[in-house]
Amino acid sequence: MSEVLAAIRRRRSIRSYGDRPVEPSLLEQLLAASGAAGRLTRAPPRVALVSGVEQTRRILTYMVGSYGLVRNPPYLLVGVLPQESDAARLDLGYVLEQVVLEATRLGLATCWITGSYDARRAGDIVGLAPGEVAAAVCALGYPDEGRWSRLHNRTVRRLAGGHRRKPLTEIIFSERWGERWSPDQSDPVLVSVLKYARLAPSATNRQPWRFIVRSGHVALVLVRPAPIDGGIVMAHFALASAALRYAGRWEVQLGDGTLAQEYGLPKYASPVALWK
């Protein structure tokens, strides 16, 4: 199995970190991966590194209950948008998830964080140019393998429902919104790609993505305004497609009203991109 597919299968959000420092060569490799990552827009996000528990503690906030609790990450990757827009957030999800999977491949632990961090402080620490926005952070390091930490990881993951994924038939439609899709009548390579897409992380594990499989393309739709989650699932789809040789590339069509009509989307669902 390709290394990226193995990383997609292995990745989990890890919320307790040990103090073992990450080798500088691995950190360099990750920052290089963020520069070389595939992107969706002409003005891609940048990824900045914050080092040291003292700094990462200044950015993380701990007041939203156990879900938000990510303990002692020695590093944070800070995702910085060139300016605020849904397209920029989509691209941030796309680029930073490629870095997350590269980190997983290198044996490192990660956890996306958008709910429990201080965006202003993150921006102050990494330094923002005018217009730039710190839109998400991602914990990075080696996991704390102690018994209590492993228990903490398992408990928070269960509380967040992170171990569950919706069945494929709930998130995929055939031709139009609401029409039953069956894996038996689909290209088996596409079915595999969709299985890897479904393993994508999403905020509070809401899995807000839906796919409409049509002849000639696959459409991605979001059922809530969550462009970062959209970009993350697009990264999984694109990486799995490359590994499994399912031809195509993403064409971003955020909020396209004509497509919404063509697919018969309900009001709460919005088109994001087409794979063709």
Ligand SMILES: Cc1cc2nc3c(=O)[nH]c(=O)nc-3n(C[C@H](O)[C@H](O)[C@H](O)COP(=O)(O)O)c2cc1C
């Ligand atoms: C955009 C985004 C934001 C997230 N924010 C948080 C957060 O603030 N705190 C947290 O503990 N987990 C956060 N998570 C992790 C999700 O809860 C986790 O991905 C989901 O429950 C699925 O579990 P898994 O990543 O272990 O597969 C976030 C994930 C994503 C993709």
